[in-house]
Amino acid sequence: MRVLVLVKASPESETGQFPPDFKDLVSDMDKYNDALTKAGVMLAADGLYPSSKGKRVRFDDAKRTVIDGPFAETKELVAGFWIWQVRSMDEAVEWLKRAPFGGGAEVEIRPIQEQEDFQRDLDATAARAAR
Amino acid sequence: MTVEAHRAIDAVWRIESARLIAGLARVTGDVGVAEELAQDALVAALEQWPSAGVPEKPGAWLMSTAKHRAIDRIRRDATLSRKYERLGRELLAAEEGGDPESRMDEEMGDDVLTLVFTACHPVLAMEARVALTLRVVGGLTTEEIARAFLVPTATMSQRIVRAKRTLAEARVPFVVPSPGERPARLAAVLEVVYLIFNEGYSATEGQDWVRPGLCDDALRLGRVLQALAPDEAEVHGLAALMEIQASRLRARIGPGGEPVLLLDQDRGRWDRLLIQRGLAALERAVRLGPLGPYALQAAIAACHARARTAAETDWPKIAALYDALAQLDPSPIVELNRAVAVGMAFGPAAGLEAVDAVASSPALRRYHLLPAVRGDLLRKLGRWAEARSEFEKAADLTANERERRLLRHRAAECAADEIAG
Structure with missing residues (x-):
């Protein structure tokens, strides 16, 4: 299974400021990413610019x-994300526990809905509706 | 709490077992002994973690527990002491002066690579290599491997025990192969990984057309190898090949579980992330060069991945790549594939000519894709009766139930064409 790991924004990440121990953090994160890669877990990873560079589109009927x-x-x-290949949510949790975060950071793991899962869920919903 | 702790232990085992077994094998020089010690540590974790909680550094905990268990065993049982003599000395020395964490990362990576080479050692039969690799490198349980290969757990367990014994009896040292041996030994490793992938990708036995779990395991092994042997072109070539093939997994199965062939697939269902990873791996292989058989096959797969529609496929390029592959690694199956590409690039008559040039090869005599390919080309030439009999021949030869149904369906279509035509 694949999971999306969402790293939430913080006031620092939103202002684009680097904390004083920035270099250590980067080196720890590099090591961590390296471990993920060596274990064949890492599929993709990226950090995002602060939301000041982002845009939203709001949908109201035709407007x-x-x-x-x-x-x-x-x-x-969201300030950044990983996509991981793991065998279970437990494995994902175990990997995430090893990540070099601190200071009350909360990082979220969400299983990616594969097309087969989606079809199965759809079928289940249809079956319930038919009853 | 207990259930949670057990699930956490399973997850830790998945993550740590390869490094743990590899590190212990480096000290003991014996993969079998290393695996037993790692199992001892796992048992200790199952006893202690549910009440004491999962330790902060579970990998280091398992490693030091395994080493202490080894020392206990030696002290308890004098007859074991010879077997563990060297281990005992090293462990006692390590206990005095070593921090197990300090030598963790880079060296551990080398140990895991050595473990891969050992599990795929040519002294072992192919099925033993596959089982041992999934067990000690992939971190799968014996039950999981047995289920994946549709054999009873006891059979798989025996296979793994025998593999470990064979390695010990042949005194296979736990070292990376010498530079002279390395190309052949690496090829053996890649062969094992690709065999696992293929067993998942087009199951040769059983009811299902694909078993994606095995593909995931093989892909993961391939990605691990990329990180452990980053300078080997063929390692990236194989990874590229598997990523691109796996990108089509969900498009290869129709709503009724039946196979959907490459050119009929809905390309919108192809996995763009895997394609992107595959193309990047192929690029690395090309940069390192020269292109080996896996990289060439990946390059062929990449031609399909790059084409937005089946009609846009660059068939002349694919035919040329098969040419190169046939020269590097000649086989009737490659020739057969080349013939398919020639047929697509230069017309069914040219394709049929190329097929017939290899049709008498003994290796293809019971290969169901030979009549399937001939049937396809004959049908395009409007020779329906001949096409139908080829599809029927193909259906009789395949061992996969789903594929047989597809081939019978093709034969029936030819019969309909004949009536309509």
Whole structure:
């Protein structure tokens, strides 16, 4: 299975400021990413620019409104992500525990819905509806 | 808590077992002994973690527990002491002056690579290599491997025990192969990984057309090898080949579980992330060069991956790549594939000519794809009766139930064409 690991934004990541121990953090993260790669777990990884560089499009019936960043709800914003190949959510959790985060950071793991899963869920919903 | 702890232990085992076994094999010089010690540590974890909690550094905990268990065994049982003599000395020395964490990362990577080479050692039969690799490198349980290969657990367990014994009896040292041996030994490793992939990709036995779990395991091994042997072109070539083939997994199965052939697949269902990874791996292989058989096959797969529609496929390039492959690694099966590409690039008559040039090869006598390919070309030439009989021949030869149904369906279509035509 694949999972998307979402690293949430913080006031620092949103202002684009680097913390004082930036170099250590980068080196720890490099080591961690290297371990993920060596284990064949890492499929993709990227960091995102602060939301000030982002845009949103709002949909109201036929109307489309473009909203420029930054966006206020910092803790709901995403600052970076990984895509991992793992055998279970437990394995994903075990890997994430080893990540070099601190300071109350919360990182979220969400299983990626594969097309087969989607079809199965759809069938199950249809079967329930038919009953 | 207990259930949770057990699941956490399973996950830790998946992550740590290869490094743990590899590190212990380096000290003991014996993969079988290393695996037993690692199992001892796992048992200790199952006893202790549910109540004491999962330690902060579970990998280091398992390693030091395994070493202590080894020392206990030696102290308890004098007859074991000869077997563990060297281990005992090393462990006691390590206990005095070593921090197990300090030599973790880079050296551990080398140990895992040595473990891969050992598990795929030519002294072992192919099925033993496959089982041992999945067990000690892939971190799968014996039950999982047995299920994947549709054999009873006891059979698989025996196979693994015998493989470990063979390695010990042949006194296979736990070292990386010398530079002179390396190309052949690496080829043996890649062969094992690709065999696992193929067993998942087009199951030769059983009810299902694909078993994606095995593909995932092989892909993961391939990616591990890329990280452990980054300078080997063919390692990237194989990874590229598997990534691109796996990108089509979900498009290869129709709604009723039946196979869908490459040119009929809905390309929107191809996995873009895997294609992108495959093309990147191929690029690395090309940069390192020269292109070996896996990289050439990956280059062929890449031609399909790059084409937005089946009609846009660069068949002349594919035919040329098969030419190169046939020169490097001549086989009737490659020739047969080349014939398919020639047929697509230069018309069914040219393709049929190329097929018939290899049709008498003994290796293809019971190969169901020979009549399937001939049938396809004959049908395009409007020779329906001949095409139908070729598809029927192919259906009789395949061992896969799903594929047989597809081939019978093709034969029936030819019969309909004949009536309509």
